[in-house]
Amino acid sequence: MNRRRIFFLLYLSFFSSSVFSFDFTIVEDNKIYSDKYWYKLLHYKNGKSEIDSQEFFLAKDGKTNPKAELFATLDAIVDDNSTFCRFPSRVEWLYQKIPLLHKIKSYTSCPPLEKILKSYNAQSVVLVFPTAHINSPASMFGHSFLRIDSDNNLSLTSNAINYAAKTRESNGLIFAYQGLFGGYEGRYSILPYYKKIKEYNHLERRDIWEYRLNLTPKEIKKLLTHLYELKDLYADYYFFSENCSYNLLWLLEVARDDLKLVDNFSYKAIPIDTIRKVYEAGLIESENFRASKTKEIEAIFEMIDEQREVLDIIDSKRYEDLEKLKNSDKVYGYDLAIELLRLKRSKRNIDKKSYVKDLLSLLRGRSKLEKKKAYKIKKPPNPLLGHKSERLSIALDNKDTFSFGYKPAFHDFYDVDYGFIGGSYINFFHLQLKKEKKEKLKLEKFDLVNIRSLSIRDQIFKPLSWGVSFGLDDFRDSIHGLLNLEVGLSYAIESFYTFFMLKSDLYMRKKAIVSIAPKVGIVKSFKNLKIGALSYKDFFSDGITKEHHEIFTTYQLNQNLALNLKYDIDKIEQKEERKTKVSLYYYF
Amino acid sequence: MKKIIISGLSILALNSSLSAAGHPNTGCGLGSMLIENQSTVLAQVVAVTINGISGNQTFGITSGSVGCSKPAKLALNDQAQKFVADNMDALAIDVAAGEGENLDTFLSLVKVEDKAVASAKLKQDFAKIYSSSDVTSAQVIDNIINSLS
Numbered sequence: 001m002n003r004r005r006i007f008f009l010l011y012l013s014f015f016s017s018s019v020f021s022f023d024f025t026i027v028e029d030n031k032i033y034s035d036k037y038w039y040k041l042l043h044y045k046n047g048k049s050e051i052d053s054q055e056f057f058l059a060k061d062g063k064t065n066p067k068a069e070l071f072a073t074l075d076a077i078v079d080d081n082s083t084f085c086r087f088p089s090r091v092e093w094l095y096q097k098i099p100l101l102h103k104i105k106s107y108t109s110c111p112p113l114e115k116i117l118k119s120y121n122a123q124s125v126v127l128v129f130p131t132a133h134i135n136s137p138a139s140m141f142g143h144s145f146l147r148i149d150s151d152n153n154l155s156l157t158s159n160a161i162n163y164a165a166k167t168r169e170s171n172g173l174i175f176a177y178q179g180l181f182g183g184y185e186g187r188y189s190i191l192p193y194y195k196k197i198k199e200y201n202h203l204e205r206r207d208i209w210e211y212r213l214n215l216t217p218k219e220i221k222k223l224l225t226h227l228y229e230l231k232d233l234y235a236d237y238y239f240f241s242e243n244c245s246y247n248l249l250w251l252l253e254v255a256r257d258d259l260k261l262v263d264n265f266s267y268k269a270i271p272i273d274t275i276r277k278v279y280e281a282g283l284i285e286s287e288n289f290r291a292s293k294t295k296e297i298e299a300i301f302e303m304i305d306e307q308r309e310v311l312d313i314i315d316s317k318r319y320e321d322l323e324k325l326k327n328s329d330k331v332y333g334y335d336l337a338i339e340l341l342r343l344k345r346s347k348r349n350i351d352k353k354s355y356v357k358d359l360l361s362l363l364r365g366r367s368k369l370e371k372k373k374a375y376k377i378k379k380p381p382n383p384l385l386g387h388k389s390e391r392l393s394i395a396l397d398n399k400d401t402f403s404f405g406y407k408p409a410f411h412d413f414y415d416v417d418y419g420f421i422g423g424s425y426i427n428f429f430h431l432q433l434k435k436e437k438k439e440k441l442k443l444e445k446f447d448l449v450n451i452r453s454l455s456i457r458d459q460i461f462k463p464l465s466w467g468v469s470f471g472l473d474d475f476r477d478s479i480h481g482l483l484n485l486e487v488g489l490s491y492a493i494e495s496f497y498t499f500f501m502l503k504s505d506l507y508m509r510k511k512a513i514v515s516i517a518p519k520v521g522i523v524k525s526f527k528n529l530k531i532g533a534l535s536y537k538d539f540f541s542d543g544i545t546k547e548h549h550e551i552f553t554t555y556q557l558n559q560n561l562a563l564n565l566k567y568d569i570d571k572i573e574q575k576e577e578r579k580t581k582v583s584l585y586y587y588f
Numbered sequence: 589m590k591k592i593i594i595s596g597l598s599i600l601a602l603n604s605s606l607s608a609a610g611h612p613n614t615g616c617g618l619g620s621m622l623i624e625n626q627s628t629v630l631a632q633v634v635a636v637t638i639n640g641i642s643g644n645q646t647f648g649i650t651s652g653s654v655g656c657s658k659p660a661k662l663a664l665n666d667q668a669q670k671f672v673a674d675n676m677d678a679l680a681i682d683v684a685a686g687e688g689e690n691l692d693t694f695l696s697l698v699k700v701e702d703k704a705v706a707s708a709k710l711k712q713d714f715a716k717i718y719s720s721s722d723v724t725s726a727q728v729i730d731n732i733i734n735s736l737s
Binding site: 152154342345355357360364366371372 | 617618667670689693715718721
C-alpha cells in the first residue's frame, strides 16, 4: 500500500462518514490503474506517456507511473473542483469504474465543454486523407485529419481536428533536424473544414479522400471530451513516428474502448498505413473523393471543343473575346478562365488588384450565361487498395546471382501504381544485397532516399520532372557514395508516361567521379500490371562511357505480392553484358 | 506527415520557404486567398510539404470574423458571417455559376429553404451583389438578403 493511497483513504474517512464502511480497495483489487483504457487516456505506451506537457500529469512521476497518476487524479477530484474541467475524460471514466466516488464527491459536468459539445452536435466522424502534392513526391505520404459532422450535411463548415507541429522555422537544415528528432511541439487544433480544403484541394492541388467512420454519437462525445482534455497540451512531434496521422489514432482508441491501433506503429507511421489499420479495425463505412483543383481544371478543359482558341484568349487576357465563342465553349471557357485566374493568383503571378478586377469582370460575364454545366472527373482507385508500404524482395538472374532487397517505404518505378499517384516515386532506406556465384554476399546499393517525380506536361500545366537520390552504390567493384540528380520533361503519349531527362551522378570514394547522361524512358501502369523501359548513356569524367538499357514488367498478384521481370543491357566501352532477372516482391 | 529528408541534402537548398504559418488568409473582401510560398524544387525536397505544420491554433467556438464589419441585415448568425468572410471568392464564383458547394452551404446557414430558386435569383442579381471590387463580406450579405427579400 503506497503512501498516497493511505492518505487518500484517510482523507475519505475523515470527511465522509458514508465512506467509512466502504471497502475502497476496489482500485487495488481490480488494478484499475493498469486498465487498458486508463493507459489510453494517458497515451501510455512502452512504459511512458507520449504526452510531453508537464501539466498533463498530476503526479510528479505521472509520465512513467500510471498508478501514481490514477491516485493523484482521485486526490484531485476530491480536492479540486477544477479537475472536472481539466480532465473530463479521466473523471468520467473513474466515476464509472469506481461507483463509490459518487458518494464521496458528487459528479459535476464541465460547462464550457458542454457548450462545445452542444454546438458541435456531432453525428459522425470522417477520416480525411489529402493525398500527394502533384510534382512533390516528397509529400506523397500525404496527411490525415478528422472531421466532425453534425446533422446538417454541411461538411464545409464542419470542424476539422488536425494534429500538427508548430513552427515558423524557414531554415531547411534546422527544420529537418528538429522534425526528425522531436524538436517541435505537436498539438491538436480545430478549424473549419473549408480552410483545410483551401489548403490542400486548392492551393496544393491535392486530391482528398474522405472516409466516413462508423463511430456512434456516444463514441464521438468521448473523442471530443478527450480532445478537450488535450487542448492546451503538446507532445513532441516526430515526422516519421509520432506524427499527424499517428496521433489521430489515440483519439479513435479513446472513442472506442476495444480498438487497438497505436500499437501497430513504432518507428514509422505513414498516413495511408494508419488509415489501413483503421479500415482493418472495421471503422470505415464509406468513402468519398474530392478532386483537386488540377483535376477540376483538366475536366473543364476536356469539355471545350476549340481548346487552342480558348487558351489563347485566356493567355492573352482578351476576356471579352470569350463572348464570341459558340455557346457551350463560352460557358466552359469562362469557367476555365476563372479557375486559371485563381491559380495564377495563388502562385503570385498576378497582383491582388488586377486579380480582383479580372475576377469580377469574368464573373459578371459568367453570371449572364446558363447555370453551371456538368463535367466529369474520373475517380481514381481508392488508395486503400494499393500495395502496402514496406517491401521485401528476392531475385535471381540468369547468371545465378541472388539478390535481396528491403525498403520500409514506399513506392518506386517498378511497383504497380494502382492506388498511388502515377509518376510519383519515393523510397527510403532501400537496401539491396547480392550474392554472385562463388562470391560472398555484398552490398549492391543502398538508397537513403530516392525520389522521382514524373509530372506530365500538357496544354495547361507545364511542370518539370525531376529526381534525386543519395546513398551507397557498388561502382566499379567497390562501394562508393552516390549522389544522383536529374531533371527533365514528361509527356503523356497515349497515356504512357514518356520522359526525357538529363541525369548526373557523383560517385565518391578516394576521388570523385562525375557522370552526365541523357536519359529517356516510358512507363505505364494498369490495374495490376506495369510495363516500362529506359535507356541512358553515362559520360564519366575519366573518359569512360557506359550505356544502360532496360525493359521490365511487374505483375501484381494481390495486395501483398508482385512478380517483376527485367531485362538489362549494360555496355561499358566495348564490353557488353546482358541480364535477365526475375524478382518476387512481398509487401507488408 | 511532414517529411524531410536528411540534413545533408538540405545544404543544397539554402532558402527553403516552407512555413505555412504566414499565409495571408485574412480579410473581408475579394481576393483574400491562400497564396503559395515560393519554393524551389530542391527546397521541396528538403522542406517538402506544409503538412503537419500550421500556424494558428484554435479550439472551441469561433464567432464572427476578426476585423470584419457586421452586416446590417443578418442578426446573430456568426457562422454565416464568418463563412462569407472566409470564402468571398469561392462564393462569388458559385453565385455567378448559379450553383456550387459554397453557395449551398451559405444558403443553408441562413436557412433558405428553396435553394434552387434562391440560387437562380442571386445569379441574376450578381452585378448588384458584387457591386465593386472593394465590396466587403458584410455588404455582400446585405446585398444577398436584399436580393432574396
